[in-house]
Amino acid sequence: MESSNLRAVLVKALRKSIPLHCILSDAEDTRPYECDSLSTYKQLPLVVVLPEDEMQILAILKVCRELQVPIVPRGAGTGLSGGATPIENGLVLSTAKLNKILEVNAYARSARVQPGVRNLAISDAAISFGLYYAPDPSSQLACSIGGNLAENAGGVHCLKYGLTVHNVLRARVVTIDGDILELGSEALDAPGLDLLGLFIGSEGMLGIVTEITVKLIPKPQTAQVIVASFSDVEQAGNAVAQVIAQGIIPSGLEMMDQTSVRMVEPFVHAGYDVNAAAILLCEADGNTEEVADEISRMCAVLEKAGASSLKLSMNEAERTKLWSGRKNAFPAAGRMSPDYYCVDGTIPRKHLAQVLRSITEMERQYAMICANVFHAGDGNLHPLILFDANDPGAFEKAEAFGAEILALCVALGGTITGEHGVGIEKLNSMCLQFNAAELACFMAVKEAFDPHKLLNPTKGIPSLNRCAEFGRMHVQNGRLNFPELPRF
Amino acid sequence: MESSNLRAVLVKALRKSIPLHCILSDAEDTRPYECDSLSTYKQLPLVVVLPEDEMQILAILKVCRELQVPIVPRGAGTGLSGGATPIENGLVLSTAKLNKILEVNAYARSARVQPGVRNLAISDAAISFGLYYAPDPSSQLACSIGGNLAENAGGVHCLKYGLTVHNVLRARVVTIDGDILELGSEALDAPGLDLLGLFIGSEGMLGIVTEITVKLIPKPQTAQVIVASFSDVEQAGNAVAQVIAQGIIPSGLEMMDQTSVRMVEPFVHAGYDVNAAAILLCEADGNTEEVADEISRMCAVLEKAGASSLKLSMNEAERTKLWSGRKNAFPAAGRMSPDYYCVDGTIPRKHLAQVLRSITEMERQYAMICANVFHAGDGNLHPLILFDANDPGAFEKAEAFGAEILALCVALGGTITGEHGVGIEKLNSMCLQFNAAELACFMAVKEAFDPHKLLNPTKGIPSLNRCAEFGRMHVQNGRLNFPELPRF
Numbered sequence: 002m003e004s005s006n007l008r009a010v011l012v013k014a015l016r017k018s019i020p021l022h023c024i025l026s027d028a029e030d031t032r033p034y035e036c037d038s039l040s041t042y043k044q045l046p047l048v049v050v051l052p053e054d055e056m057q058i059l060a061i062l063k064v065c066r067e068l069q070v071p072i073v074p075r076g077a078g079t080g081l082s083g084g085a086t087p088i089e090n091g092l093v094l095s096t097a098k099l100n101k102i103l104e105v106n107a108y109a110r111s112a113r114v115q116p117g118v119r120n121l122a123i124s125d126a127a128i129s130f131g132l133y134y135a136p137d138p139s140s141q142l143a144c145s146i147g148g149n150l151a152e153n154a155g156g157v158h159c160l161k162y163g164l165t166v167h168n169v170l171r172a173r174v175v176t177i178d179g180d181i182l183e184l185g186s187e188a189l190d191a192p193g194l195d196l197l198g199l200f201i202g203s204e205g206m207l208g209i210v211t212e213i214t215v216k217l218i219p220k221p222q223t224a225q226v227i228v229a230s231f232s233d234v235e236q237a238g239n240a241v242a243q244v245i246a247q248g249i250i251p252s253g254l255e256m257m258d259q260t261s262v263r264m265v266e267p268f269v270h271a272g273y274d275v276n277a278a279a280i281l282l283c284e285a286d287g288n289t290e291e292v293a294d295e296i297s298r299m300c301a302v303l304e305k306a307g308a309s310s311l312k313l314s315m316n317e318a319e320r321t322k323l324w325s326g327r328k329n330a331f332p333a334a335g336r337m338s339p340d341y342y343c344v345d346g347t348i349p350r351k352h353l354a355q356v357l358r359s360i361t362e363m364e365r366q367y368a369m370i371c372a373n374v375f376h377a378g379d380g381n382l383h384p385l386i387l388f389d390a391n392d393p394g395a396f397e398k399a400e401a402f403g404a405e406i407l408a409l410c411v412a413l414g415g416t417i418t419g420e421h422g423v424g425i426e427k428l429n430s431m432c433l434q435f436n437a438a439e440l441a442c443f444m445a446v447k448e449a450f451d452p453h454k455l456l457n458p459t460k461g462i463p464s465l466n467r468c469a470e471f472g473r474m475h476v477q478n479g480r481l482n483f484p485e486l487p488r489f
Numbered sequence: 490m491e492s493s494n495l496r497a498v499l500v501k502a503l504r505k506s507i508p509l510h511c512i513l514s515d516a517e518d519t520r521p522y523e524c525d526s527l528s529t530y531k532q533l534p535l536v537v538v539l540p541e542d543e544m545q546i547l548a549i550l551k552v553c554r555e556l557q558v559p560i561v562p563r564g565a566g567t568g569l570s571g572g573a574t575p576i577e578n579g580l581v582l583s584t585a586k587l588n589k590i591l592e593v594n595a596y597a598r599s600a601r602v603q604p605g606v607r608n609l610a611i612s613d614a615a616i617s618f619g620l621y622y623a624p625d626p627s628s629q630l631a632c633s634i635g636g637n638l639a640e641n642a643g644g645v646h647c648l649k650y651g652l653t654v655h656n657v658l659r660a661r662v663v664t665i666d667g668d669i670l671e672l673g674s675e676a677l678d679a680p681g682l683d684l685l686g687l688f689i690g691s692e693g694m695l696g697i698v699t700e701i702t703v704k705l706i707p708k709p710q711t712a713q714v715i716v717a718s719f720s721d722v723e724q725a726g727n728a729v730a731q732v733i734a735q736g737i738i739p740s741g742l743e744m745m746d747q748t749s750v751r752m753v754e755p756f757v758h759a760g761y762d763v764n765a766a767a768i769l770l771c772e773a774d775g776n777t778e779e780v781a782d783e784i785s786r787m788c789a790v791l792e793k794a795g796a797s798s799l800k801l802s803m804n805e806a807e808r809t810k811l812w813s814g815r816k817n818a819f820p821a822a823g824r825m826s827p828d829y830y831c832v833d834g835t836i837p838r839k840h841l842a843q844v845l846r847s848i849t850e851m852e853r854q855y856a857m858i859c860a861n862v863f864h865a866g867d868g869n870l871h872p873l874i875l876f877d878a879n880d881p882g883a884f885e886k887a888e889a890f891g892a893e894i895l896a897l898c899v900a901l902g903g904t905i906t907g908e909h910g911v912g913i914e915k916l917n918s919m920c921l922q923f924n925a926a927e928l929a930c931f932m933a934v935k936e937a938f939d940p941h942k943l944l945n946p947t948k949g950i951p952s953l954n955r956c957a958e959f960g961r962m963h964v965q966n967g968r969l970n971f972p973e974l975p976r977f
Contacts, residue, residue, distance in 0.1 A: 108734060109837060131736065153678055164677055166686070167655070180926030188835035189652050189867050190641055190690070192906040192915070192922055193950065194931050198654070198686025202678070219736030246596060248619065248707030290778035347676035349597060379677045418680040427680070434680055438668030443682050445937035450930065462681070 004090055008047050011070060011092065015050060018060035023098070025049040034093050037078040037085035038140075039426055041396050046073065046087035051095045055211045058094070058175050062209070065092055066177060071455050074205035076116065076148025079140040081343055082424030084152060084204045084460060094209065096147045102126050103212070109187060110217045111170055116147025116210050120154075123215060132217035135162035138420070139331060147210055153202030155420030157327070160378040161252045161286075162218070164420065166201040173212035174200060177451050187214065199446070204422050205457040207450040221286035224252065225296050226320050229308040230277035234258065237279035238354030240306035241377040244283060245350060247302055249295055253284035254378030255327050258357060261372035261385070262326070265333040271326030274310060279357075281308075281377065282327055284320075330374045330385070338370075338387035342399040346407045348415035350380045359409055360384055367402045381419030382410070408433055423461045432468035440465060492578055496535050499558060499580065503538060506548035511586070513537040522581050525566040525573035526628075527914055529884050534561065534575035539583045543699045546582070546663050550697070553580055554665060559943050562693035564604065564636025567628040569831055570912030572639060572692045572948060582697065584635045590614045591700070597675060598705045599658055604635025604698050608642075611703060620705035623650035626908070627819060635698055641690030643908035645815070648866040649740045649774075650706070652908065654689040661700035662688060665939050675702065687934070692910050693945040695938040709774035712740060713784050714808050717796040718765035722746065725767035726842030728794035729865040732771060733838060735790055737783055741772035742866030743815050746845060749860035749873070750814070753821040759814030762798060767845075769796075769865065770815055772808075818862045818873070826858075826875035830887040834895045836903035838868045847897055848872055855890045869907030870898070896921055911949045920956035928953060 002010070012026050025031050026048045035043045047070070052058045065072050071091040078085055087093050099115035102122065106112070107130035112123050120141040124133040137156035138144055144154065150172065155164045162168070171185040185197035200207055231237035237256060244254060257265075257280050262273045273280055283303070285295035300311055314320035334341040348356055357373060364371050372385045386402050388395040407417040407430045417423070417430040431440070443462045448454070463471075490498070500514050513519050514536045523531045535558070540546045553560050559579040566573055575581050587603035590610065594600070595618035600611050608629040612621040625644035626632055632642070638660065643652045650656070659673035673685035688695055719725035725744060732742060745753075745768050750761045761768055771791070773783035788799055802808035822829040836844055845861060852859050860873045874890050876883040895905040895918040905911070905918040919928070931950045936942070951959075 108730065108839060110733070153683075155677065159677060166683065176926065176930070178926075180930075181924075182927050182930060186835065186904045187837055187902065188869065188904050188907060189643065189647060190835070190869075190904070190907050192904050192911055192919060193927070194694075194934055195641075195654065195686050195690055196930065196934070198683050199934075201686075202683055206682075242596060245598070288779075288782060290782060291776075294776060294778060347674065347678070349675055351596060381676065381678075414675065416674045416676050416678070416680050419676060419678050423680055431680060436669075438664070438666075439670050439681070442664070442668075442670060442684065442938065446682055446684070446687075446934060449933035449937040 004047060007090060011048055011064065011068060014064045014068065015048070015061065019050060019052065019057055023051045023053060023057070034075065034095070035087060037075070037080045037083060039081055039083040039086065039424065041390070042083050042086045042425060044087040044089055046093040047090050049093045049095060051098045053098045055175065058209055058211060059179055061092070061094060062175060062177055063179060065455055066453060069453065069455065071458050073457050074151065074209055076145035076151065077119070077143050079144040080148060080152055080422065080424065081345065082418070082422040082426040084422050084424040084457070086425055088459060096145060099211070105130065107132060111187065111214050112217055113212060113214045114146055116150070116213060117145050120144050120146055120149055127217050131220050133220055134168065134215050135218055136165050136168055139328065146213055146215065150201055150210055150213060151203065151205050152422040153420065155381070157253045157255065157376065160254055160376065161250050166198060168216045169197070169201060169213060170216055171214040172197055172200060172210050174208040174210050176208045177453060177456055182208070202422065204424060204461045206447050206461050207456065222288045223292050224284055224286035224320060225292050226282055226284040226314045226323050227296065227299055227303065228273065228312040228323050229281045229283065229303045230274040230310045231279050231281070231307065232277065232309050233307065234278045234357050235354040236307040237281055238357065240281060240303055240308065241353055242350045243302050243306050244299055245378065247298060249298060251283050251295070251299065251378060252286040253282060255282040256280070256353065256375040256377035257327065257330065258373040260370065261330055261374050264337050264372050265326040265330055268333045268336055269326045269329045271322055272312065273326050277309065282323065327374065330372070334372060334385045334387060339389040339391065342386040342388065342403055344382065344384045344386065344403040344406050345419050345421035346382050346410035346415060346417055347380050347419040348382065348410050348413045350377070352413045353377060353380070356382065356409065356413065360406060363402060363405060367398055369399060369402055371402070376419065380415065382406070404430060425460055428463040428467060429471045431463045432471045437465055437468070440468065492535060495578060499536055499552065499556060502552045502556065503536070503549065507538060507540065507545055511539045511541060511545070522563065522583070523575060525563070525568045525571060527569055527571040527574065527912065529878070530571050530574045530913060532575040532577055534581040535578050537581040537583060539586045541586050543663065546697055546699060547667050549580070549582060550663060550665055551667060553943055554941060557941065557943065559946050561945050562639065562697055564633035564639065565607070565631050567632040568636060568640055568910065568912065569833065570910040570914040572910050572912040572945070574913055576947060584633060587699070593618065595620060599675065599702050600705055601700060601702045602634055604638070604701060605633050608632050608634055608637055615705050619708050621708050622656065622703050623706055624653050624656055627816065634701055634703065638689050638698055638701060639691065639693050640910040641908065643869070645741045645743060645864065648742055648864065649738050654686060656704045657685070657689060657701060658704055659702040660685055660688060660698050662696040662698050664696045665941060665944055670696070690910065692912060692949045694935050694949050695944065710776045711780050712772055712774035712808060713780050714741070714770055714772040714802045714811050715784060715787055715791065716761065716800045716811050717769045717771065717791045718762040718798045719767050719769070719795065720765065720797050721795065722766045722845045723842040724795040725769055726845065728769060728791055728796065729841055730838045731790050731794050732787055733866065735786060737786060739771050739783070739787065739866060740774040741770060743770040744768070744841065744863040744865035745815065745818065746861040748858065749818055749862050752825050752860050753814045753818055756821045756824055757814045757817045759810055760800065761814050765797065770811065815862070818860070822860060822873045822875060827877040827879065830874040830876065830891055832870065832872045832874065832891040832894050833907050833909035834870050834898035834903060834905055835868050835907045836870065836898050836901045838865070840901045841865060841868070844870065844897065844901070848894060851890060851893060855886055857887060857890055859890070864907065868903065870894070892918060913948055916951040916955060917959045919951045920959045925953055925956070928956065
């Protein structure tokens with residue numbers, strides 16, 4: 002069927018159960034949905050639907066099942082790996098209208114919310130009880146909890162407080178066949194297979210989440226941050242490992258290289274040392290005694306590791322200021338360069354310095370600048386590759402650069418995503434990370450939930466054909482000529 | 490094929506790749522494997538194999554696939570839900586010989602071990618680095634890490650440190666089709682679907698684990714425990730909720746009722762108040778300041794909640810003594826009664842007192858004694874139903890009593906297992922917990938991994954037929970006449 006015909010048929014079928022104001026089908030209306038925050042990939046969806054309740058979601062899935070129309074679920078569109086990039090002749094199911102906080106239970110320390118609720122709105126609702134929701138992706142002002150669940154989002158504090166998967170207790174899910182599943186429990190364990198764990202991070206490929214119960218935790222009494230300067234990147238990398246080896250779990254342990262410090266400092270005036278080769282931000286939170294104890298132990302470790310200077314926040318305003326540089330690294334990149342490409346991979350902490358050296362080498366090779374901002378404590382890298390999308394081929398080059406960093410992560414025993422997901426962005430990198438049997442397993446699990454292959458197909462899991470193709474390309478093409486990668 | 494013929498064919502096929510000393514087939518040799526710690530269910534396996542490496546496991550799976558022989562994986566046999574109960578004409582695959590600690594990495598705070606390694610042996614190997622493996626099921630001296638993974642085992646400290654699923658980083662798995670999967674990563678997140686989370690707690694239904702990387706954490710500097718007596722069960726239950734509501738996460742928060750206190754005290758002389766209606770054990774661990782702060786806050790909460798007396802450990806010997814009563818509750822039950830049946834369910838903490846009242850009512854109804862030992866902090870109940878297996882029908886009555894407690898857990902918004910798994914024990918209770926769509930989903934995921942239905946079949950997931958049967962029985966039979974259960 003032609004697109005315009007299919008659109009008409011689809012809208013007509015949807016209209017039987019969905020109010021008109023919840024269906025967008027004119028290009029003018031669907032344009033804002035043509036991409037998520039991986040904005041180099043664009044595709045106009047056939048139709049966008051914004052259901053107002055679970056019944057409407059069931060109706061949408063039924064229509065799509067009958068007409069065999071693929072569905073792309075979408076939260077706030079802040080994802081960085083293209084999980085919400087529309088599919089040609091597909092429908093986008095936006096959770097934007099499902100934005101109610103249904104319950105905040107201070108007693109059980111949990112909140113029950115709809116998937117479209119913004120991450121920060123949960124903490125706002127819990128603040129009067131002295132509670133908050135811990136995972137804090139940089140987009141937390143805008144991103145939705147449903148999207149967080151789909152991508153297993155993290156944030157600066159996840160070293161101590163965990164990713165989304167560690168902070169979600171239950172989810173209510175609608176399957177493509179119209180069944181309703183209640184996954185997880187308010188207890189630590191749940192009987193049966195851990196389908197909640199499976200759903201978290203499944204990038205919309207297994208079902209549509211209609212209700213989420215998250216864990217709330219008490220606001221720490223106080224927090225303090227150290228900014229440590231290092232004249233040598235190697236020393237900074239080793240300092241991270243030494244803090245962790247001391248048995249300290251900082252509430253944040255971030256690393257910025259000189260490029261990123263010099264990028265943010267003129268913009269934010271956080272007071273960072275622009276002559277340092279790298280800086281570390283080390284935060285402790287808890288009660289006063291705990292924080293004082295951890296801070297003094299961290300200062301000792303950092304000094305011993307060769308820090309050239311240490312700066313401590315003496316009050317909440319100073320703490321906020323010292324964090325502002327790190328928190329504004331992405332906007333600063335946007336200010337310094339017309340475009341930037343944010344890479345997301347992980348490595349064992351001990352290889353931090355080695356990765357920075359290799360990235361410097363790649364900068365020369367690709368003739369591109371890369372600013373490095375790392376969640377160093379958990380070995381999660383966010384290199385920001387600067388480029389100008391108006392230069393022909395520049396994005397492709399940046400993408401190849403990013404892919405090479407991810408290949409290096411795999412070679413060092415790390416992974417190709419720390420918190421941004423696979424989406425469409427990292428399908429080729431998945432071929433490096435996993436063998437054919439592992440990918441076949443992913444696909445079999447997906448098909449157990451979605452035998453019709455309608456839920457966000459072509460995302461998350463590369464086909465074995467694609468991997469074979471990628472393998473050939475990677476041998477022929479000099480640019481993608483990664484070293485032989487050992488299996489971890 | 491007859492059993493004896495099938496056994497001969499199976500042994501002959503196994504002998505091609507497995508050394509003779511690793512195969513047990515005489516009834517005399519296989520007898521010790523006829524049950525796990527749910528010892529009321531017994532079945533002689535056709536053959537027991539104790540492979541020495543992964544290659545041998547692959548060979549065993551290949552033979553079983555070709556001959557269509559079901560496989561029951563077995564760790565140390567300490568499981569309480571019958572996960573390792575043999576299947577008629579099935580093979581038992583014991584991991585007992587896979588007992589090597591391959592690596593302790595103090596730097597990465599992890600240990601890589603084979604599945605047959607005992608839980609406590611990991612901490613023993615890590616102690617010289619000041620590290621340990623946190624989950625501590627009561628069987629930790631004997632139970633294996635592979636079995637812990639299969640059942641998602643917990644323990645007294647899991648309120649603060651999590652269950653097995655929170656403490657395993659990676660697993661290497663062999664599938665029934667002979668593929669090798671590497672699941673999880675040393676980073677917080679792993680790309681692709683979270684198959685590691687799915688495997689943990691899957692009771693041997695999805696594959697055979699051949700290598701496990703666990704998280705190690707620093708030994709806390711110190712720990713202190715409070716034993717609080719209450720003259721009223723309701724007050725004790727509410728005190729638990731109030732401790733948690735204060736933002737304290739104790740390293741242990743256990744509750745024992747009068748029956749269990751009076752059961753253990755003459756045996757262990759822990760110094761418990763035998764006149765209390767219930768006692769709580771509340772522990773804090775960490776550095777000296779943290780512990781002092783938490784203990785004083787907990788004392789204040791407990792006093793305010795109506796504790797009739799508080800006893801504090803003043804040194805490590807006293808702490809061990811105060812815990813000894815709780816830790817010996819199961820042996821004490823074994824001393825007081827020829828047999829006991831340990832139930833495992835969870836409820837929201839706020840219902841603790843109500844559940845104790847209902848169990849008292851059921852004791853009258855069933856004319857059986859039940860001693861209650863709860864991981865109260867996380868709402869995990871372990872009622873111990875005392876009976877004498879020599880009395881005809883006594884076990885069946887105890888089982889029905891246990892099932893009724895689990896039905897109550899579901900009715901109160903809790904679950905039918907906290908840490909012991911489903912196995913064969915709780916197949917009927919699964920029908921109360923989940924609807925048909927949810928059970929079908931479990932089965933579809935199982936079949937994605939095990940299309941031949943050879944891996945621990947008939948465990949973990951009830952068939953829809955069985956649930957229909959159970960539903961009918963539950964209406965007809967007075968004893969199982971549970972109240973209409975609301976869906977949570």
